[in-house]
Amino acid sequence: MSEPATPLLEIKDLHTRFHTLDGTVNAVDGVDFDVYQGETLGLVGESGCGKSVTALSILQLLRCPPAEIQGRILFEGNNLLDLDREGIRKIRGNEISMIFQEPMTSLNPVLRIGEQIAEAAKIHKRMTRQEAWRWAVEMLRMVQIPGPGSRSKQYPHKFSGGMRQRAMIAMALSCNPRLILADEPSTALDVTIQAQIMSLMQKLKEEFNSAIVLITHDLGIIAEMVSRVVVMYAGKVVEEAPVKELFKDPRHPYTQGLLGSIPVIGRKEQTGRRLQEIPGIVPSPMETPLGCRFHPRCHKVMNRCQEQEPPMIHLAEHRRVSCLLEA
Amino acid sequence: MLAFITRRLLLLIFVLFGVSVLLFGILMTFSPERRAATYVTSPQQAKDIPKIIKQFGLDDPFYIQYFRWMKEVLKGNMGWSLVASRPVGEAFWNYFPVTLEMNLFAAPIVIIFGIWLGTLSGIHRDTWIDHTTRILAIVGWSLPTFLFALVLLMIFYGYFQLFSPGVLSDQLTMFIIDNPETFTRFTGMYTIDGILNGRFDITLNALAHLVLPVSTYVIVVVALNMRVMRSGMIEELSKDYVMTAQAKGADKKTIYIKHARRNALLPVVTVAGQLVALSMEGSIAVEVVYNRHGIGWWLAESAVQLDMPVLMCICLFMGVVFVITNLTLDILYAYIDPRIRLN
Ligand SMILES: Nc1ncnc2c1ncn2[C@@H]1O[C@H](COP(=O)(O)OP(=O)(O)OP(=O)(O)O)[C@@H](O)[C@H]1O
Ligand SMILES: [Mg+2]
Numbered sequence: 074m075s076e077p078a079t080p081l082l083e084i085k086d087l088h089t090r091f092h093t094l095d096g097t098v099n100a101v102d103g104v105d106f107d108v109y110q111g112e113t114l115g116l117v118g119e120s121g122c123g124k125s126v127t128a129l130s131i132l133q134l135l136r137c138p139p140a141e142i143q144g145r146i147l148f149e150g151n152n153l154l155d156l157d158r159e160g161i162r163k164i165r166g167n168e169i170s171m172i173f174q175e176p177m178t179s180l181n182p183v184l185r186i187g188e189q190i191a192e193a194a195k196i197h198k199r200m201t202r203q204e205a206w207r208w209a210v211e212m213l214r215m216v217q218i219p220g221p222g223s224r225s226k227q228y229p230h231k232f233s234g235g236m237r238q239r240a241m242i243a244m245a246l247s248c249n250p251r252l253i254l255a256d257e258p259s260t261a262l263d264v265t266i267q268a269q270i271m272s273l274m275q276k277l278k279e280e281f282n283s284a285i286v287l288i289t290h291d292l293g294i295i296a297e298m299v300s301r302v303v304v305m306y307a308g309k310v311v312e313e314a315p316v317k318e319l320f321k322d323p324r325h326p327y328t329q330g331l332l333g334s335i336p337v338i339g340r341k342e343q344t345g346r347r348l349q350e351i352p353g354i355v356p357s358p359m360e361t362p363l364g365c366r367f368h369p370r371c372h373k374v375m376n377r378c379q380e381q382e383p384p385m386i387h388l389a390e391h392r393r394v395s396c397l398l399e400a
Numbered sequence: 401m402l403a404f405i406t407r408r409l410l411l412l413i414f415v416l417f418g419v420s421v422l423l424f425g426i427l428m429t430f431s432p433e434r435r436a437a438t439y440v441t442s443p444q445q446a447k448d449i450p451k452i453i454k455q456f457g458l459d460d461p462f463y464i465q466y467f468r469w470m471k472e473v474l475k476g477n478m479g480w481s482l483v484a485s486r487p488v489g490e491a492f493w494n495y496f497p498v499t500l501e502m503n504l505f506a507a508p509i510v511i512i513f514g515i516w517l518g519t520l521s522g523i524h525r526d527t528w529i530d531h532t533t534r535i536l537a538i539v540g541w542s543l544p545t546f547l548f549a550l551v552l553l554m555i556f557y558g559y560f561q562l563f564s565p566g567v568l569s570d571q572l573t574m575f576i577i578d579n580p581e582t583f584t585r586f587t588g589m590y591t592i593d594g595i596l597n598g599r600f601d602i603t604l605n606a607l608a609h610l611v612l613p614v615s616t617y618v619i620v621v622v623a624l625n626m627r628v629m630r631s632g633m634i635e636e637l638s639k640d641y642v643m644t645a646q647a648k649g650a651d652k653k654t655i656y657i658k659h660a661r662r663n664a665l666l667p668v669v670t671v672a673g674q675l676v677a678l679s680m681e682g683s684i685a686v687e688v689v690y691n692r693h694g695i696g697w698w699l700a701e702s703a704v705q706l707d708m709p710v711l712m713c714i715c716l717f718m719g720v721v722f723v724i725t726n727l728t729l730d731i732l733y734a735y736i737d738p739r740i741r742l743n
Contacts (some may be wrong), residue, residue, distance in 0.1 A: 134646055166648035173647075178640040183662045183738060193648040228738035244648065 080107035095286035100126040102308035113285040115299035123308040128254040167197040170245040174257040176237035180229040187225030212243035235266035307366040324394040412723040423715045424545035479709025497588030498694030518629020535621035547687035565691040630663030
């Protein structure tokens with residue numbers, strides 16, 4: 074795939090802090106990465122490393138406690154962080170949409186499915202009620218829900234988890250967004266449904282020519298779906314690589330840990346595997362270790378790792394790693 | 401649906417049986433002499449008390465007295481009210497419109513204000529709006545109704561000579577009594593009858609008499625509604641589907657009204673049953689203080705004079721009110737919450 078020169082989304086030095094009663098939480102601490110039109114970018118990392126907060130920062134959906142977002146989030150060249158409330162509202166669901174992890178709770182229980190899907194089109198495309206509803210039925214057909222006409226009149230409790238997630242996808246795609254932020258879209262579903270949802274997303278992404286930022290714990294999905302991977306640890310990017318290279322030659326000890334010992338892409342046992350357990354615990358964002366954040370858990374730790382923050386080392390285009398071993 | 405309603409109405413029979421046995425039992429703890437004394441109007445008749453006990457079987461076993469009462473009720477005879485000095489059934493229809501009228505005015509205000517203020521303070525949590533409504537709620541909730549009613553009466557009637565107690569001015573009451581042929585009492589509610597008879601001065605006068613009772617009542621009862629609505633709003637606004645709506649680009653108003661409020665209304669419907677109970681209690685104090693001769697006033701008077709047939713009648717009435725209210729609420733609940741099916 075040949076990528077256009079200017080990225081669709083550029084995140085530059087993003088910091089997201091929560092000021093809580095217990096102190097300041099640096100959930101995202103200097104993240105940057107680019108997303109190009111039509112590509113699928115994988116965002117991986119252990120629980121609590123700031124993946125969701127990064128995605129939510131893009132659309133400024135972090136509510137309470139009020140988050141402090143710093144840095145630049147350039148979408149088609151415009152900084153989303155400069156927009157006022159109305160400005161960002163016009164982006165949400167229209168240019169950039171979001172798919173959440175929990176299909177069971179992400180739909181409003183007292184509104185009909187069709188109404189909920191039609192909502193975005195009504196807001197952004199100025200469609201009338203009937204037009205938007207017809208469009209919602211069309212979207213349900215597109216996400217392969219049988220009997221979309223009658224299904225659109227039902228309430229969420231009549232839908233299974235997989236069907237709700239399809240409805241969420243229909244909702245996210247309904248305004249034909251340029252970018253979809255999918256935060257673990259299949260984690261809450263069982264395995265066979267997961268595969269269906271992922272292949273549906275892949276197919277629709279191509280039809281709609283949207284880019285996807287796919288947040289997941291599932292390396293099998295990463296191997297299958299994405300072209301490039303950004304690995305996060307404790308609020309920072311530690312490595313970025315095209316997917317094949319990442320599996321073939323992970324540079325950061327953390328990535329190596331995640332992938333297990335000898336990762337070979339395409340090998341049977343590779344697919345469908347979850348992130349490996351790495352000994353030790355993720356540091357809390359309130360007390361990050363000095364030096365390299367990963368050093369207390371790193372099996373290749375050196376003396377200077379404890380004092381010196383590793384710089385980001387660019388090895389090639391879209392190939393970078395933040396580790397003193399490479400310096 | 402029909403089966404559901406039928407079942408609930410069958411339940412009504414058991415409820416009425418239960419509450420009437422209970423109240424009858426409580427009243428039976430008064431000695432036969434004490435109960436016989438209510439038939440006595442002068443000290444000279446005191447010697448007749450044993451005769452009265454014999455005549456009405458007041459010392460018969462509990463169940464015999466109860467079934468004797470029930471037989472009469474089933475024949476449509478509720479007994480004689482000493483307080484009203486007329487048959488209980490007739491007296492009931494005389495007092496009922498007064499209470500109903502007050503509730504007809506108060507209920508919509510309670511519902512609309514409760515939902516509106518609760519929504520506002522839920523949205524603007526911990527701002528001055530929230531604090532003001534909270535203080536209002538605490539005052540309404542903790543002050544006894546009669547005290548609150550007395551304070552309002554003292555200020556507005558005692559001090560400013562506004563809003564006199566009663567249901568209508570003496571002059572107009574006399575006019576209605578003297579001219580039964582020009583003023584027909586269609587409903588027994590003066591605000592409505594005034595309009596139906598083309599006498600808008602009567603409607604206005606009746607409305608003025610309603611201002612203080614309705615205000616008291618609203619302030620006392622609205623608190624619960626408001627608090628439930630507020631906490632419902634706060635809870636709903638923290639739910640995932642609100643984030644979904646935000647991510648779609650919905651504006652604040654849509655999120656508050658279309659998404660969160662519809663969900664937050666569900667618990668309000670559940671406590672509405674309690675609101676009815678509250679309004680019963682409220683109407684006793686309000687009617688006594690403002691001298692409105694409705695069911696609450698009648699109940700208070702009858703309790704003091706041990707007017708047993710009246711107490712039993714109001715007890716049955718309340719049973720009916722509760723069962724019907726809860727039935728209505730359940731149907732309403734199923735209507736606004738698609739997850740509930742009636743069966
Ligand atoms: N509203 C908030 N207030 C305070 N801290 C928060 C808030 N939201 C997230 N955090 C903290 O920010 C850090 C990053 O959270 P985030 O949800 O982004 O992790 P994640 O990488 O998505 O993890 P997971 O894989 O479990 O979803 C966590 O330590 C979390 O406790
Ligand atoms: Mg997450």
